[in-house]
Amino acid sequence: MADDSGSKLTTAESWQRVESSDLARLAVIRADGTPDLFPINYTVHAGNVYLRTGSGGKLRNLTAHPTVAFEVDGVDDTHHWSVVIRGTATEIQVDSEVAASGVRAVSTADPTHKPHFVRLNPTSITGRRFPKDAPRAAAPEGARHDAPLPPVPPVGPGKPQSIPHFPPPPSS
Numbered sequence: 001m002a003d004d005s006g007s008k009l010t011t012a013e014s015w016q017r018v019e020s021s022d023l024a025r026l027a028v029i030r031a032d033g034t035p036d037l038f039p040i041n042y043t044v045h046a047g048n049v050y051l052r053t054g055s056g057g058k059l060r061n062l063t064a065h066p067t068v069a070f071e072v073d074g075v076d077d078t079h080h081w082s083v084v085i086r087g088t089a090t091e092i093q094v095d096s097e098v099a100a101s102g103v104r105a106v107s108t109a110d111p112t113h114k115p116h117f118v119r120l121n122p123t124s125i126t127g128r129r130f131p132k133d134a135p136r137a138a139a140p141e142g143a144r145h146d147a148p149l150p151p152v153p154p155v156g157p158g159k160p161q162s163i164p165h166f167p168p169p170p171s172s
Contacts, residue, residue: 006128009126013127014125018044018083021072021074022041026068026069028065029064036057039109041106041107041108041109042106043105043106048101049070049122053118054115063091084125084126085122086124087123090118090119092117092118097119
């Protein structure tokens with residue numbers, strides 16, 4: 001399929017890309033109604049996305065506001081691509097579902113204990129891809145790229161905690 005400015009991925013192509021990765025971002029709604037974004041490791045089973053999490057804010061937010069967005073992106077030989085899944089997150093506690101999904105085996109970059117398992121039940125999946133060598137669009141006449149940005153309001157007390165980084169394991 002040739003394209004020069006980007007194209008939509010089919011549902012099957014979108015799932016193929018989600019299944020080929022294991023790192024994504026999960027957007028949740030916080031208690032104050034604002035969005036939050038978390039990098040997550042995940043697995044896919046039977047048309048659902050599964051992840052592990054600790055007992056903190058992400059789980060509280062998912063429980064209070066289960067509508068989420070999940071985004072994974074990547075690069076192949078010729079394209080950059082991005083897939084977004086929207087759906088409902090539910091903590092799962094049924095041992096047979098946890099075992100069948102394989103979510104216990106999901107390793108995470110964050111070394112904290114993650115005893116909770118969450119299923120993302122998709123309501124939509126959309127994907128796009130863009131050729132690596134696509135020409136960049138020109139800015140509209142009169143557009144300013146040096147305009148100052150508005151100040152960012154503080155997000156709360158304290159300094160954000162950094163996420164530990166571990167290099168990927170060597171490929172065999």
